[in-house]
Amino acid sequence: MIEVFTSNTPNGKKISIMLEEIGYKYKITKININKKEQFEPEFQKISPFRKIPVIIDHDKKISLFESGAILIYLAEKSGKFYDKNKRTIINQWLIGQMAYVGPMLGQHHQFHHYNPGKSKFGEERYFKIGERIYFELDMRLKNSKYLAYDEYTIADIATFPWIARHDWHDIGLKNFKNLSRWYEEISSRENVIKGYDLLNTGEKIPKI
Numbered sequence: 689m690i691e692v693f694t695s696n697t698p699n700g701k702k703i704s705i706m707l708e709e710i711g712y713k714y715k716i717t718k719i720n721i722n723k724k725e726q727f728e729p730e731f732q733k734i735s736p737f738r739k740i741p742v743i744i745d746h747d748k749k750i751s752l753f754e755s756g757a758i759l760i761y762l763a764e765k766s767g768k769f770y771d772k773n774k775r776t777i778i779n780q781w782l783i784g785q786m787a788y789v790g791p792m793l794g795q796h797h798q799f800h801h802y803n804p805g806k807s808k809f810g811e812e813r814y815f816k817i818g819e820r821i822y823f824e825l826d827m828r829l830k831n832s833k834y835l836a837y838d839e840y841t842i843a844d845i846a847t848f849p850w851i852a853r854h855d856w857h858d859i860g861l862k863n864f865k866n867l868s869r870w871y872e873e874i875s876s877r878e879n880v881i882k883g884y885d886l887l888n889t890g891e892k893i894p895k896i
Contacts, residue, residue: 690714690762693731694741695721696886698790698849699755703741705883706759706845710766716886756786759842769841781835781843785850789825792817793850793857801856818857822864825851829866840874848874852884855894862896871896 690712694700707714719725719740726738734751735742743758744751745765752758759782763770770778796818799810825847828835835843851871854861861868874880875893885891 689746691717691744691746692741693717693719693734693743694886695719695726696891697721697740698853699739700741701849701852701884701886702755702846703743703758703762704886705849705880706762706769706842708879708883709845709877710762710768711879712762712766716888718887754786756782756846759846763842769845771839771841774837774839774841778836778841778843781841782846785843785846789821789847790850792821793853797853797856800858815859819859822857822859822861822867825870826864826867829870834870844870844874848880849884852893854896868896 690707692700692703692707692714694703694716695718704714704716719731721740725731726735726740731742732738734744735753737753739753741755741758742751742753743761745761752761760770792814795810796814799807799814800818804811825835832838834840835847848871851861851867852875854871861871875895881893884893
């Protein structure tokens, strides 16, 4: 059984979506980041950077932190969404999400959604970067059904929850035809719908 220490964030949703997609039994242990529970000493033992998500694979008695590493672990364990002959290109798009898409859209959330009016520079900078990310993903998806190649992989699972916050971004997802096609296709997957509702509260995937 996989135990997931997480909060209801895009990085957290990556893991619940993946676990639904591979059909593994799992348990959610909520970490309330608004109450700074991620800084508790017990949590730091399994998450050195005090970030969510973290998993414990109780069958293997192993814990892992960092969502990209967790996705790779679950993909290798299940044999799904991580073709061994295509891993070089999958890894590029997965790491691109981890190093660029997530952090930059996360900064956009901070300045544009959580703290509007605090920094004109920050709002303008990260809005422009957010627009560029949408454009770059759209260009990729013009030539490829999914991000890595023409099959759904952990790179798509990693990126999807960040684009699912498009209503926070105010960039206009509907203006990006290829990205919208990709988003709607993934949104319709039964296991994505289940995994997106990480806390089992009836949360729905935002429509375009």
